[in-house]
Amino acid sequence: MRRIFTLIWIAIGWIGVNAQPVSVGLFHNQLVNAAVVYCMEGSYQLLVDGSEVTRMDAGGVLYLTQEKNGVKVLDASTDFGHASLIEFNALTLESVFQIRPMDPELETRPYDDDLVVFTSDSCMTLVNRVDFDKYLAGVVESEVGPKAETEFYKAQSILFRTFAMKNLDRHQDERYSLCDGIHCQSYHGKSRMNPMILESILETTGLVLADFNYKLISAVYHTNSGGQTQRASSVWMNEVDYLQSVVDPYSLHQPHAKWRDTISFEDWKNYLLDNGMKSVTKIPEEIIYVEQMRRRENFILDKDSIRMTKISEDWGFESSFFDMFPDGDSVLVWGKGYGHGVGMSQEGALKMARDFFSYQDILQFYFFDVRLMDFRDLPASSITQVDFKY
Template identity: 25%
Template sequence: MPAATAQTPASAALPPAAEPRPQDAARVEAPPALPEAAGGTPVRVYLTRTGAVETVPLEQYVTGVLAAEMPADFELAALKAQAIAARTYIVRRLAAGDTGGTAGGKADVNDTVEHQVYLSRADLEEWPSRGKSAQLEKLRQAVRQTEGIVMIFRGQPITASFFSSSGGYTENSEEYWSLKIPYLRSVPSPWDATINPKNRETVEMPLAQLYSKLGQKVPEPVQTALAALNQGDNHAKAATKLSAGKLFKTLSWTSGRRVKEVRIGDQVYTGREVREKLNLRSSQFTLAVTGDTVKITTYGYGHGVGMSQWGANGMAKEGYTATQILKHYYTGISFQQASHFLK
């Protein structure tokens, strides 16, 4: 399915709703998991909290990532999809000899969102004593049933990016990052809003703080209106001048229905810039003003590129397999054994 055309609706309007079904509905079974030498391939993890480097077998590393990156109460098919994505990410780094972001290259990967969040072996060993034996076994089951499997495109492991939840669509890679990647295309993800109770969030901040965080001075007309509002003079007139339609204008939307460009004050920002400067959950947002306060409502959580974790869980609840989930979120991929790349 081609990426949807970007829209330029009115400032406060929401993007169109997602399509109800995934693009790849064929019932394709997952490739068999094969016990292999790659399962014992060592992975060196830089533990940022202690500065230590923990070396664990590949499949142990995948288990640690799965424990940190996805709730254990998600459906097994979603956990299996996440395990394959996590394995693909690290196998790509290992095959390329990439040690960036690991305190001088002394490890293969770190344990933060810069790479993949990871729970150490010691952390996981505490789960049974904390009453989480069943959860740990479920994660290990997901890893065992996908052992060695990675996603590939044109014969190479993919950049298996993922995020928490979408506002209805995933994002084309080039509309959040700068690089167009053929398997990271915008696709519908309608499941997130249905099952994720925190898919929509509204935060509030003083209007003056909004401008400050964006690196602007409060425009003079806005200062005047705020002063009038605070003094109770011409309250209705001041409120009109402080309406969202007067202060903000969304100029364009991405293919994934996120804000592409928005004018705030006398400057134009990308949706990503606003998200990062204001520490928002996503770049799909709307702006409203009440008095001297701006209300920002976001939809979804994360950059939006690749697999939506809540979307994967929604698909799993409808009976989709891990392979079908991955083929939906990563366009045109296939599967290979990790040992093919870890000689």
């Protein structure tokens, strides 16, 4: 009896924890005119303009085609006519469907939970209404891949959850919360390569990072810090208390710790002149070098300066953490790290996880004075409220 009670409690706990689904716009930046939807696992209920027309088990198939007067809906045996709203609702917790866009032909992807399809301006919009943690598992697999450490997955998924909860209204005008592209967070469907991803997320379910005012933080990260992370104000102008620079030995000796480039000295000199560095014509060429033992915000020559981030962007360098030395007609560029350098270094975090640091240690190392807490304990004003009625 006690055992049954526990099992029921776990089941209710599961549903309770995951009560809040997220609406994700699929195949963002593509105009899908026709798609085939397969029921892969579990069972589904099909609603056409609000009315249930059929139920489907694994093996069932649905054909959707955008036409002038709405989306034409067919299953293997019945023509359901045209509709402006199609809801393919999961009837079981483990229901999975797959979408194969036919026009244009795009990658077939599997998804957990529900599919909502609606038309606006003669376009078909596909939305996956999915349990938050299952969504995060798909994001983790798409963004960081299936071969990492558990504690790294936990740290990274807390950043993805924090970003998602902070941006739930990002695509409100398009009637969903987040898109599936890099504009929000890449989401290529259900996580299926490594069950540890979903397990790591369920072990940290609900956890987000908040600042000392109980506001969700900007949960930024980059590939590799090169040995020192960057203050937010050095990249984005505004000072952010929890995004400070930290000496980061864990990013050293990782795949993107170092890079090299060579540019022409003449081009470099012209670039400096074009950016207002008039002293270039007066001082000896051999002292026009850049040296950063520690990250510097500006390259200063005489009384002129240029932001390191601007130089990095203008020359397409991998980071703004680099040294430059004139060498004959060329300038050698020796760089460190990859990306903007603010927040968590992914390669550093992965190294910390391999060195047996916990996800709490990793997040506290890269973010200053933040609160790791359950989003349900945040004040209501800190949570973006969205409610999509289809």
